[in-house]
Amino acid sequence: MGVQEKARTIIQPRLLKGFRDSLPASEIPKKAIIATLEALFSSYGFVPIDTPALEYTEVLLGKGGGETDKQIFHFQDNGGREVAMRFDLTVPFARFLALHLNELPLPFKRFHINKVWRGENPQKGRYREFIQCDFDIVGADNAEADYEILSVMDASFAAMGVEGVNFHLAHRGLFSQMLAHLGIGEHNTEILRTVDKLRKIGRDEVKIELTALLASQEKALDILSYIDKEDGDESFLATLERLERLSGGESEHSRRMRSIHGYLASATIADRFILDPSITRGLDYYTGLVYETFLEALPHYGSVCSGGRYNDLAGLYTKQHLPGVGSSIGLDRLMSALEELESPIVRAGSSADVAIIDIRDRFTQCDRAARLLRQAGLAVSVYLGEKKIGAQYKWVEEQTIRYALLSDDEGTFTVKDLVDKRTWTQLSGEDAVTTIKKERI
Amino acid sequence: MGVQEKARTIIQPRLLKGFRDSLPASEIPKKAIIATLEALFSSYGFVPIDTPALEYTEVLLGKGGGETDKQIFHFQDNGGREVAMRFDLTVPFARFLALHLNELPLPFKRFHINKVWRGENPQKGRYREFIQCDFDIVGADNAEADYEILSVMDASFAAMGVEGVNFHLAHRGLFSQMLAHLGIGEHNTEILRTVDKLRKIGRDEVKIELTALLASQEKALDILSYIDKEDGDESFLATLERLERLSGGESEHSRRMRSIHGYLASATIADRFILDPSITRGLDYYTGLVYETFLEALPHYGSVCSGGRYNDLAGLYTKQHLPGVGSSIGLDRLMSALEELESPIVRAGSSADVAIIDIRDRFTQCDRAARLLRQAGLAVSVYLGEKKIGAQYKWVEEQTIRYALLSDDEGTFTVKDLVDKRTWTQLSGEDAVTTIKKERI
Numbered sequence A, B: 001m002g003v004q005e006k007a008r009t010i011i012q013p014r015l016l017k018g019f020r021d022s023l024p025a026s027e028i029p030k031k032a033i034i035a036t037l038e039a040l041f042s043s044y045g046f047v048p049i050d051t052p053a054l055e056y057t058e059v060l061l062g063k064g065g066g067e068t069d070k071q072i073f074h075f076q077d078n079g080g081r082e083v084a085m086r087f088d089l090t091v092p093f094a095r096f097l098a099l100h101l102n103e104l105p106l107p108f109k110r111f112h113i114n115k116v117w118r119g120e121n122p123q124k125g126r127y128r129e130f131i132q133c134d135f136d137i138v139g140a141d142n143a144e145a146d147y148e149i150l151s152v153m154d155a156s157f158a159a160m161g162v163e164g165v166n167f168h169l170a171h172r173g174l175f176s177q178m179l180a181h182l183g184i185g186e187h188n189t190e191i192l193r194t195v196d197k198l199r200k201i202g203r204d205e206v207k208i209e210l211t212a213l214l215a216s217q218e219k220a221l222d223i224l225s226y227i228d229k230e231d232g233d234e235s236f237l238a239t240l241e242r243l244e245r246l247s248g249g250e251s252e253h254s255r256r257m258r259s260i261h262g263y264l265a266s267a268t269i270a271d272r273f274i275l276d277p278s279i280t281r282g283l284d285y286y287t288g289l290v291y292e293t294f295l296e297a298l299p300h301y302g303s304v305c306s307g308g309r310y311n312d313l314a315g316l317y318t319k320q321h322l323p324g325v326g327s328s329i330g331l332d333r334l335m336s337a338l339e340e341l342e343s344p345i346v347r348a349g350s351s352a353d354v355a356i357i358d359i360r361d362r363f364t365q366c367d368r369a370a371r372l373l374r375q376a377g378l379a380v381s382v383y384l385g386e387k388k389i390g391a392q393y394k395w396v397e398e399q400t401i402r403y404a405l406l407s408d409d410e411g412t413f414t415v416k417d418l419v420d421k422r423t424w425t426q427l428s429g430e431d432a433v434t435t436i437k438k439e440r441i
Helices: A024-043 A057-061 A090-103 A143-159 A172-181 A185-195 A203-214 A217-227 A236-246 A252-266 A331-340 A363-375 A389-398 A429-440 B024-043 B057-064 B090-103 B143-159 B172-181 B185-195 B203-214 B217-227 B236-246 B252-266 B331-340 B363-375 B389-398 B429-440
Strands: A054-056 A074-076 A082-085 A108-117 A129-138 A165-171 A273-275 A289-295 A305-310 A324-330 A354-357 A380-382 A403-407 A413-417 A422-427 B054-056 B074-076 B082-085 B108-117 B129-138 B165-171 B273-275 B289-295 B305-310 B324-330 B354-357 B380-382 B403-407 B413-417 B422-427
Touching: A024 A108, A024 A129, A024 A143, A024 A331, A024 B024, A054 A057, A057 A082, A057 A090, A074 B074, A090 A108, A090 A129, A129 A143, A129 A331, A143 A165, A143 A252, A143 A289, A143 A305, A143 A324, A143 B363, A165 A172, A165 A252, A172 A185, A172 A217, A172 A236, A172 A252, A185 A203, A185 A217, A203 A217, A217 A236, A236 A252, A236 A273, A252 A273, A252 A289, A252 B363, A324 A331, A354 A363, A354 A389, A363 A380, A363 A403, A363 A429, A363 B143, A363 B252, A403 A429, A413 A429, A422 A429, B024 B108, B024 B129, B024 B143, B024 B331, B054 B057, B057 B082, B057 B090, B090 B108, B090 B129, B129 B143, B129 B331, B143 B165, B143 B252, B143 B289, B143 B305, B143 B324, B165 B172, B165 B252, B172 B185, B172 B217, B172 B236, B172 B252, B185 B203, B185 B217, B203 B217, B217 B236, B236 B252, B236 B273, B252 B273, B252 B289, B324 B331, B354 B363, B354 B389, B363 B380, B363 B403, B363 B429, B403 B429, B413 B429, B422 B429
Parallel strands: A165 A273, A354 A380, A354 A403, B165 B273, B354 B380, B354 B403
Antiparallel strands: A054 A082, A074 A082, A108 A129, A129 A324, A165 A289, A289 A305, A305 A324, A403 A413, A413 A422, B054 B082, B074 B082, B108 B129, B129 B324, B165 B289, B289 B305, B305 B324, B403 B413, B413 B422
16 A cells, blocks of 8 residues: 555654644634735725745845844755845835836735744744735825825725724824924934834833933923823814924925825714824834824734835835835734634634535435535535544534534435524425525525 | 935845746736635635644655755754745645644545745746645545545636546556556555656656566556556546456455546536546555546646545654545646636736726815725725826726726716727716626626
8 A cells, every 4th residue: 555554753743933823713714804805905906916935135134134134034045045034025015116117007006915924032922924914005105195095994994894993193204393393303213213112111211211312301301292192082183283383384294194184084084093193103114104003992902003104115126216105914913803802703714504414324415415505605514524423413513513414315304503403304405405595694 | 204315225126046926917816716716615614724834844854855855945043943944735734633633623624725835946837936725635534535525626627717627537556456466566666656757758668667677578568558548538437447357356446436436427527537547646645546637728737736545644743544635736837727728717807997097186086986986896996196197097008997987077077998998977976886887797
């Protein structure tokens, strides 16, 4: 038979630290979420792309540098090339744009949902392999494109059936203008990084850090007064007017924010969008609108969808300026949030609508019923193991399949609803289909 | 604005040899094929799983050895672990089964569609990163499970709209029995490997190699007479009877093949299945039924879907015997075959059903129409770039979007069918939706 029966050493079937298998109970809902998002993005004319898992290290690290190279998986391949596994979908997208610019319609709206890898030390809820979901509009620098990304974000959460979602918006240009107005524009980046830690370290600690950085408690307080929302119910436009005052008056940035708000209001979705000047996004490639997304029921999860406007994404790879605006969902984090919320979309899907079990050795008859049920649009799993009846029912229950179908006589079937404990007997194959279809409604 | 305007070195946006980007024109049909296959597998009660891209090298190379380690991407990670990127989906599945056996229903029917990586030298149509699509039934050793895998294969090609598909079946046990009957059973593996090359090197070369191996032209001719189909139209059962004679009479193996054929006949799909004893599958873990799939219109493509029965897949990682039967589709190869066949499923999808262009700066009005159209189930892309009319129509045409919608007056729209060159004017938003929906049928 070609099988070596000699004693073998068993290799321990272990996984690498920070890596996980996805069993059907998580893979089924994950695929449902991805399919929902893909359909939503497509309904807005966004198109899918993919890029390789491996690229030249130089290409991927161009923009990152510093900390990044310790956090990524990189090595020399068999041909002596320095290669690395992608650690996000933004850098490969920038490289992709530079390489294929002549083949792409501009503005270009794309989505990309796939795995990325990071070598960082895995913490609770953090893994070394995870799925990102990015969507961007490139080649347009206007309020309409900003609005459309926000609209897609809002529609995405609605499509996933997630309620209580708040989108917190700010504008990096407006923030810089405020700093320039205060005469501390040269500390722009450090101040942004400090303010970005507000949710993590708290207001007092940020004040201490800013005071140290600027050698002035007064200026630290000025920054904090810009960031603070005077009361929780301050409206978008009231906050915007306050920010205009603190940054020296109306500007292209505040006008942009006002236009975006106008479009959100026309689409009757403005109430989910909060102008929150404490949002900065630490990364320095954002230049305009920035945003984070919070779930009311799970504030401790932090942002589940973030992004912003950048005005030169592909600048490392091409001299052509490509303004864009985009957003990213960490799918694994979102999934664990949805699990905590017991959202219907992550409820473990069963493997099939109907299980066919066969205790009378009438496989041909059972298979015919399976084909009839599939033609009627039902998912049907035929039990193929040993014939013991107990094993068969256990198999059906383990998979939370609701309906079981068995042959009773030659040519007729019994249907059982294992949830409501109902039974129908002596059905023809066609009647079995009708019965199950009617009951499922 | 936080953007460094200093002169920068441009990094060449190049890809690694053997790796490709997937642009929307290929990514859209690829996703369509995957969605079709996933729906089909699910309709049979198969469930999805995923495993990490990276595993311990020892875990992945356990079964392969030899040539394999030159062909895989492996390296030492930052923690000093020897790790490798998966080179197929079979080895990770074996490891997965051993690790999660207590959590899985048996028989377990799973599918897994994802990327694998190989370092081999890229040739025409061969890449270092490609997508495999595997589906298996584990925990059942019977004709019913063999039949079900074949049935899923047949239904998969039908679901993809591919016609002229032939499934070539053989049985490794029957072949071994024939060799034992000839008294040359000890050369089993080498003979299988030689016969497996039949399609590549031809009958004469196989005869020379077998003669050298067995030091007997007579035995080489005996093997070839087993392999030959006496004439192209010899029926499944006639071939089976011939094979029984050449292997010393009826056996469990020939009875298994007869049962499988009976089930295929009951399902009225037997005419696509050919008993072809020249099929051996070179890999030595197959123990029973083996098969390859050929497209009538593209015989030079070789097999587009292959697999077989193994009786101890996870033996490297657990002492529990897990018999199974499975199949694998090389998705990239299949896609290029479907492109050559001009199959509808790979016809470059357009990015949307309707493009909304806006030359009158009435974004709010246009966006309202977009939302109405999306609510009606249409995919709608709003043009967000500069306002020149020429640029807008070029953008629509580049994406092969059929319908364009423009505002004409305050509150009314023009709809254009860019294929049939028809125009409707002065439509309300609701009438625009109705017009496009009616026209699309």
